[in-house]
Amino acid sequence: MAPQIDAVILAGGMARRMGGNDKGLVDLNGQAMICHTIDKLSKQVDRIMINANRNQAEYEQWGYSVFSDQQSGYLGPLAGMVTALKQTQAEYLLVVPCDCPMLPEDLVQRLLTALIAQNADIAVASDGEREQPVVLLLKPYLVTSMQAFLDAGERKIDFWYRQHTVAVASFADQPNAFVNVNTPEQKQQLAQHIAK
Ligand SMILES: Nc1nc2c(ncn2[C@@H]2O[C@H](COP(=O)(O)OP(=O)(O)OP(=O)(O)O)[C@@H](O)[C@H]2O)c(=O)[nH]1
Numbered sequence: 001m002a003p004q005i006d007a008v009i010l011a012g013g014m015a016r017r018m019g020g021n022d023k024g025l026v027d028l029n030g031q032a033m034i035c036h037t038i039d040k041l042s043k044q045v046d047r048i049m050i051n052a053n054r055n056q057a058e059y060e061q062w063g064y065s066v067f068s069d070q071q072s073g074y075l076g077p078l079a080g081m082v083t084a085l086k087q088t089q090a091e092y093l094l095v096v097p098c099d100c101p102m103l104p105e106d107l108v109q110r111l112l113t114a115l116i117a118q119n120a121d122i123a124v125a126s127d128g129e130r131e132q133p134v135v136l137l138l139k140p141y142l143v144t145s146m147q148a149f150l151d152a153g154e155r156k157i158d159f160w161y162r163q164h165t166v167a168v169a170s171f172a173d174q175p176n177a178f179v180n181v182n183t184p185e186q187k188q189q190l191a192q193h194i195a196k
C-alpha cells in the first residue's frame, strides 16, 4: 500500500523582493501563484496544507487547511515546517514553497524513491546543479530535532539537514521545474514563458 503523504506549501515569508506583496497570492497568468503549485501537487499527495502568516482568509478560499507559524516573528521556513510537522498524521511530509509554480509531476515519487533507496530521513530535490533547500520530503518524527534546533536560536535549514541522513533526488532532466519567482521581474519572465 502506498504510504500516506501530506504536503505543506510554505507561503509564510515576508516577500520583500516582491515589494512585500504576499507571494502566494500575486497573480500569475490569471490565477494566484499558489494555485499553480496546488495544481502540481493535488494528484501527488493525500492532503495539502497551506502555511501563511497573513491573509489567511484569502488562502482559505481553496478549501485547504491554513495555519500560521506557531512561533511568530518570521523566523524563516523552518518555523513553517515545524508547525506543519506538528499537524500531520501522515507517514511523510512534503514541503514546497509557494513561489515554485512549475514543480515536477513526479516530485513525490522520485523523492520517496531516493529516500527509501538511501535509507534516509530526508530527501531533498536538486535541479542537477543545486539543491532546492525548501523542496523536500521528510519523516515527521524529525519534529523534535527541528524544534530543538529552533529553540537553540538556529535558523539555517542547511545546518539542520546536516544533523540527519539526507538523500538527494536529481531532476536534472527537468531543469525548469524549480524556477523560483522572487521578484516582479522574475514573475513577468515566467508569465511570458507560460503564455507561449
Ligand atoms: N512559514 C514561514 N515561511 C517562510 C518564512 N520565511 C520564508 N518562508 C518561506 O520560505 C520559502 C522561501 O523563502 P523566500 O523565497 O526567501 O521567500 P520570502 O522570505 O518570502 O522572500 P524575501 O523576503 O524576498 O526573501 C517561501 O516559500 C517563503 O514563503 C517564515 O518566516 N515563515
Ligand SMILES: [Mg+2]
Pocket (backbone or CB within 6 Å): 097, 099, 180, 181, 182
Ligand atoms: Mg524564493
